[in-house]
Amino acid sequence: MSAASAWSVALAGLDGTMVEVEASVTSGLPCTVLVGLPDTALNESRDRCRAAASSLGIGWPMERLTINLTPASLPKTGSHYDLAIMAAVLCTSGKVPLQVVKQAVLVGEIGLDGRVRRVNGVLPAVLAARRAGRALVIVPMAQVAEARLITGVEVWGVASVADLMEALHGRPPEIVDVPAAAPVVVEAAHRPDLADVNGQPEGRWALEVAAAGGHHIFFQGPPGVGKTMLAERLSTLLPPLAPDEALQVSALHSLAGEPLDDLITTPPYFAPHHNATMAAMVGGGSRLAKPGAISLAHRGVLFLDEVPEYSVRVIESLRTPLESGWVSVARAQGVVRYPARFQLVMGANPCPCGMYGVGSACRCQPMQIRRYNERLSAPILDRVDIHQRLSAPRRAFVEANDERPESSAVVAQRVAEARERQRHRLAGTGWSLNAEVPGHYLRKVLAPKAGRQLLETALAKGRVSARGVDKAIRLAWTLADLAGLSEIGTEQVAAALSLNRAEWLVAA
Numbered sequence: 001m002s003a004a005s006a007w008s009v010a011l012a013g014l015d016g017t018m019v020e021v022e023a024s025v026t027s028g029l030p031c032t033v034l035v036g037l038p039d040t041a042l043n044e045s046r047d048r049c050r051a052a053a054s055s056l057g058i059g060w061p062m063e064r065l066t067i068n069l070t071p072a073s074l075p076k077t078g079s080h081y082d083l084a085i086m087a088a089v090l091c092t093s094g095k096v097p098l099q100v101v102k103q104a105v106l107v108g109e110i111g112l113d114g115r116v117r118r119v120n121g122v123l124p125a126v127l128a129a130r131r132a133g134r135a136l137v138i139v140p141m142a143q144v145a146e147a148r149l150i151t152g153v154e155v156w157g158v159a160s161v162a163d164l165m166e167a168l169h170g171r172p173p174e175i176v177d178v179p180a181a182a183p184v185v186v187e188a189a190h191r192p193d194l195a196d197v198n199g200q201p202e203g204r205w206a207l208e209v210a211a212a213g214g215h216h217i218f219f220q221g222p223p224g225v226g227k228t229m230l231a232e233r234l235s236t237l238l239p240p241l242a243p244d245e246a247l248q249v250s251a252l253h254s255l256a257g258e259p260l261d262d263l264i265t266t267p268p269y270f271a272p273h274h275n276a277t278m279a280a281m282v283g284g285g286s287r288l289a290k291p292g293a294i295s296l297a298h299r300g301v302l303f304l305d306e307v308p309e310y311s312v313r314v315i316e317s318l319r320t321p322l323e324s325g326w327v328s329v330a331r332a333q334g335v336v337r338y339p340a341r342f343q344l345v346m347g348a349n350p351c352p353c354g355m356y357g358v359g360s361a362c363r364c365q366p367m368q369i370r371r372y373n374e375r376l377s378a379p380i381l382d383r384v385d386i387h388q389r390l391s392a393p394r395r396a397f398v399e400a401n402d403e404r405p406e407s408s409a410v411v412a413q414r415v416a417e418a419r420e421r422q423r424h425r426l427a428g429t430g431w432s433l434n435a436e437v438p439g440h441y442l443r444k445v446l447a448p449k450a451g452r453q454l455l456e457t458a459l460a461k462g463r464v465s466a467r468g469v470d471k472a473i474r475l476a477w478t479l480a481d482l483a484g485l486s487e488i489g490t491e492q493v494a495a496a497l498s499l500n501r502a503e504w505l506v507a508a
């Protein structure tokens, strides 16, 4: 009998655990048995490796081969165990020495022709290897750049089983096709900018306030007023990601199978279509559970345009992530958790035809309009601090001498300063943005000294709910932070009340 072990990683969400892949040959009829809680994809792994070995003429043990994955209690899924299985089998049959096999952590899929294919989640897998104190990883050649985003681990790339055999003999193949310095400059040139948005001063202002305080925002207005244009630009007003955030966001995108040549350092923007399935929205899918849109928007912006068109189930699925910043995806093999702390931007027409409020163009029945707006559930709207109505531009042409609107960089500077004030004020509370502060703390500790009468009147007249008062205080603080004030004034309270004109909905 002979046996050898190689190492790979089991991924559950962003967490990875080292998995030992042990191959042992015992006398008996030729067969290959896989044990240790493998899923269907892993059984395919065994078949792929055997087929690749025979097509390359390197042979497969002609006795009873047992491949055991430990810890056995850990569910294992995905096709990335191929490299480790192949390494263990090659080692068992004496085709490669044990030296490299026992040190390296292997992640990659093998095609029937012996080529090594890309897999999802290389970044979190390498991160897990580093955490486990491993010094060497072997990944698909095409993903060397991604693996190298994790410092402190040596990365070897293999493009084929032949490469793998060379590497396991201690002769790592030369790295090819690793992109040179990241094309960040090109990307920056194509990034949307607030300077592209002409007119729409209310929309621009609401966006700046949302960015400054981390508030969710709801834009309502007829088609073509620029809801999407504004939403796309929110992420350009947010500060760049901190190093640990960049790593987490990049790992999520790696799990979704996006090619990564550089860490994602700017807040992502994600706009799933209203036909998006639950799996596309919150995560899931067969095999390795992929993060959904809400996790791909983690630390960035999630835009839902035409929000009444989304299924009620999809909208309701946002509730828990909006509260906790996490989403749980149920799998056959257990629950996977992904981070999902995003800033929500919703867009909607004022009525099914979209023309309500535009002259007398709307032909919708009042009942239709009410039903359309009722599709937005109160628990979601409760979390949205800013409710901005957008109307069609009043001028058909922009005059040549009009000043170019402020750029994202200028606004982002004010946003950064306002955020700094919040961090300072909220130090030690566990919150860093006004949007995160719960109602009881706002009313007890951060109640405004000025403008109380305005709030009392609005509440008494039924123009705002009790929750609406909380939202107004939250927004008034953000407005004060943007104005560089250390206290809320009457002006901020009045402006805050007008930034959440929920009555516009009710009026419909």
Ligand SMILES: [Zn+2]
Residues within 6 Å of the ligand: 351, 352, 353, 354, 355, 356, 362, 363, 364
């Ligand atoms: Zn209408």
